[in-house]
Amino acid sequence: MLVTTLQRRVLLVAVLASFVSFLDGTVVSVALPAIADELGGPGIAGLALQQWVVDAYLVTLGSLMLVAGSVSDVYGRRRVLTVGLVGFGIASVLCAVAPTGPVLVIARALQGVAGALLVPSSLALIIATFSGEAQARAIGRWTAWTTGAMIVGPFVGGMLVDFASWRWVFWINVPVIAVTLWMLRAVPAAEGEPGRRVDIPGAALAAFGLAGVVFGLIEGERLGWTSPGIVVPVVVGAAMLIAFVLYQRRAADPMLPLRLFRVRNFAWGNLATTAIYGALSLGGFVVTLFLQQVAGYSATWSGLAQLPVTFAMIALSAWFGTLAGRYGPRLFMTVGPIVAGAGFLLMLAMDETAFYPTQVLPGQIVFGLGLSMTVAPLTAAILGAVPAHDAGIGSAVNNAVSRVAGLVMVAFAGVITGGVLDVDSFHRALLVTAGLLVIGGLLSLVGIRSVPGADPVGPDESGPGEGLVKSA
Template identity: 60%
Template sequence: MDRRTRVLVIAVVVAFIAFLDGAVINIALPAIEADLGGGLSLQQWAVDAYLLTLGSLILLAGSLSDSFGRLRILRIGLVGFGVTSIACAIATDGTVLVIARALQGAAGALLVPSSLALIIATFPTAEQGRAIGRWTAWTTSAFLVGPIVGGVLVDLASWRLVFAINVLPIAVALAMMHPLGRDEPNAGRARVDWLGAVLGVVGLGGTVFALIEQGRLGWADPLVFVPALIGVVALVAFVLWERRAPAPMLPLTLFRARNFAAGNLATWFVYAAFALGLFALPIFLQQVGGFPATLAGLATLPPTAMLVILGSWFGRLGGKFGPRFFMAVGPIVVAAGYLLTLLIDVPVEYWWQVFPGMLVVGLGMAMTVAPLTSAILGAVDPSRAGIGSAVNNAVARIAGLVSVASIGVIVAGELDVDGYHRVAVVTAGLLVVGGIVSWIGIRNPAPAGHPSASADTANSADRPRS
């Protein structure tokens, strides 16, 4: 196996590990709660502890990869992910699981940016697009097989295997990396924004803690409003620091590009909705509908399958006609799909209460995702595409983190039929807002040869989108 092929396979396996973990956890949540207790709060924390450290550290991880070497950071991330996966698998109570999940998210933050950076560093410019396309295609399959694998493991063995199984692909990746040797730290590396990372973690941690625990303690409890206040202050301090930091973790100048700013705002609403809807439905189907974990996983498969099948086609259409229409209409189609699931009642009849809505959700997701990504990355200079992608990834993860943390407020403490209906309505509302933001904020790139195209080229804040 030549070096480039080896690097691509390693990058796929590494990202697959991180994505698979995110895809299987929702299916295992009812079994985890049944074994460890903790109710809806534990289920929220099992997801959000991971997303909290992953979302807040992923930008820092990109800087560490650039500064200290891709292979070094990748190895640290893999070993850390393996150790914390075992810690999750042997957790004896909810507190241990949540702590292990937070550490697992921190390790996971090192994986995806480093795997993509390794591809960029290994492949010549002319071959990078094809390599990244193959990386995307293979890693997307994690979202297809994840719910099924998770359901089978939960039904036939134990939820603990959902975490323990990570050790096998990690061992394969580490063995394949051995012939690549070691890379040296970058002597000209920029300073790492440690203060920004700390402020980001404290800010998100405080607000998410308050959102989750208010359902149990109430907003007036000092254990809720004090973390909330600290979180808000830290987030404000984070933005102020990033404006003046010599090497900011989040370069705010990127948001001068209209499509980048509007696209990330749309990402916030759209991905908050994606996370909220796909968190609530598998739990509801198992705990209220009585579905086994495997069937609950299969029930939520149509959206991912349609995204894989139709995503590239809508991506080409977005490239031909511009992303604005698809980014505006796609989320509204997803919203219509979730409104169709308001037909859900007890007993749950999957084929006419759930399946039609999931098909419509999948169609809308396929319309949305590729044009949205293209619009955002096309709005920044190609030399900054890496950090632009990392920012958008972080926005999507943090939006999901906040929406899952807010579910207790939405369902008023219990995810029953009425609670799920409220989730579906809120999810649809977020999606409609995302579509409106896209219609108002996104601009299609000027056609080649159009006078505005050359003018835009000269302006890095609003360059032609590809």
Template identity: 60%
Template sequence: MPAFEPMQRLVVTIAIIASFVTFLDGTVVNVALPAISEDLGGGITTQQWVVDAYLITLSALILLAGSLSDAYGRVFIMRIGLIAFGISSVAVAAALDPLTLIISRAAQGAAGALLVPSSLALITAVMRGEVQARAIGVWTAFTTGAMVVGPLMGGLFVDFLSWRFVFLINVLPIAITLLLLSRLHLPEHPRGTRVDWFSGALCAVGLGAVVFALIEQPNLGWSSPAIWLPAVVGAALFAWFLLRQRRPVAPMMPLSLFRVRNFGWGNIATLFVYAALALNGFVVSVYLQQGAGLSATAAGLASLPVTVLMILLSSRVGSWAGRLGPRLFMTVGPLLMAVGALLLLTVAEDFSYWWQVLPSMIVLGLGLSLTVAPLTSTILGAIDEGHSGIASAVNNAISRVAGLIVVALLSTIVGGVLDLDGFHSAALVTAVLFAVGGVVSWIGIRRNPVEAAEQAQR
């Protein structure tokens, strides 16, 4: 197993912590939703908006952030993102009404969009081959672990302090990352290319309008102009955004990237796998409190086995995939997670975590450990270093859009109420999404021929 050089180790550490706060805030909120709703008012619609306001700006602006990272330098963009994320986190914690909270969450997502592509681009800029695969495996273990450990941390703060402290978790890691960045002397060559701000606006407004329609549709119905008009306008704006990406000069999301086989098919797999993860995370965190009657801390502890397995296995799996190729891992992992989702169908009115939820969490953790590092490494390894920032941004945008859409459709999926029947419906949809992700990987993913040749020579 290749060892990291000191500079590489520093880069990996910075990338992990910078991304950690973004992933953490995407999931830590799930377990706090019942407490937020009780304190500030609002039902499932408000809960959806608290999650999706963050995801809308994170998803829409992460593409713009990828362009900024390539144009002006990864470290510079990351530093701005860290400072803005800290300020917006304090604003979320201080919110006194749902509207202020939702606006602050949107600002937090915008700041987070600057962090993920620049952090992964740091890794891809200084590492290649098996070392890069291992680095991404380590990054994946901790950042995906943040997605899973978030509910536990959130539950502890909700039960013993306040939901507001959930959003102040970020302050210390942000300060540490800024300090580490001051020690990183990485040669950067900002290209100074023109950034397409107009396309960024089209993407953000288009996605936001469509998501508004999906979330509010159960309340107002599709016949209401307040629903169908934003849906139509939003879809048109997003289509305009895609048309602008066909231009040969400085597109925000170069569509030519999708002609690279592993990048294109890998992102399709990403869409299904991360939609399933987002749906599962939201539904399990909320139902275990509102349906099964667990405390916020207990609901957060429910997913701890997934975190432990991710930390133990992801780095190893990243190295294995670097040697053996990613296709098998990216196929078996999602199919295993589909089985884990189906195990949640055993949840009944007579609730038992140990027999009804724990087996699912173990199987999900194994499947997730097999999937995420090979998926990320395959997608980013398919693209040259000069486009690493935008490639990372596109992949992360797709994963966030997947979560954004599935949470917006939550009321439709669960039938309007997250009761036991709704929980079972969500488990079935989750399983189908995971399974499709596995099938897509088997059909489309192939081993990088350059890496295969290098491995054959060893």
């Protein structure tokens, strides 16, 4: 099947625009010890600072990605991508020059705001430009490179920390953004949909609700779980999240269209996403910290240790995406997470030495194989469950679910480890990670329905996902 020059350019732009957002979700992980050493101080330090540097980004990214899908549909994908890229570049510079921990946390939150504009618009560009099996293949390639960005992040970050400074973790975004903006000029502009509105109240309820709950999870160990400073934010945050769901049921143009969850593959796919991406965030966070802070790896070697997963993703994701487009996603979404979970169970062999050939490498290889089986079929199944005119919000919902699951599990890291990372607490975190991955596979087995050879955007666009509902 021939791919046009425009399609190649759109795919490259979509990959690059999402690449910086995904990369910054993980590239910072190996820099956390260096950041804590330099910027830790009164009020925020140690594990709490490390968690906030990760979660400040994920809170705004996850909560605003939903409304960003609507913004993309209202104002046009190219325009929103441009604004997001410029904003991400400015926020990256602010992170790079941050003089204190709180300033860095605020800059990371601003990075998340801009990053939220990138992923939904990028995927929506692919959905609008490709169709049929070519769309599944394009999604597979997008998944390979963007997820590869998440996995290669620790290696890139480690090199920069060891040979330059942790601040270069943020400076590297600037040239990538400049190239993407230059290429984006040749992508035709798409008009926004008339009559659509941005759900500002919904965005506020989601963002502040998530922030309250995450604040309690991160600071509970330090301030005390019964402290008013913890109880009040958690209760208020939970109430705002409940209010958010209730408001979405009656909003004229909701940022989270609950009608999409009446489509079986969309609903079950997002449940599986919650478990799988929660596991990936928790596992990546604790493995990277353990290798440096307990096993004594340098930042560079910590990143190199996780490169087998990157190689597997780049080599295999597009292939598994094509197979899922041909045979349906259910088998891959079931087996893949279970294999990935087995990889984390193999890492239970790790002790204080983390001897790489026998204790680290086998688990990384098996995890990489399972992840490669999972991600492209999962993305294709969920996006294939919604009609093309809902592509922006559909991709936004799925990416928001994955980011929110990640930020909650990183916030839970202190609870799981008891605030101290040693061999025993690390093993507990590995067991939780493997358990979540297995749950993700079982959810896919129970809920996903495959339609081999079907058009990934669904054969019937007369209503939200009706074609898939009929096929299921």
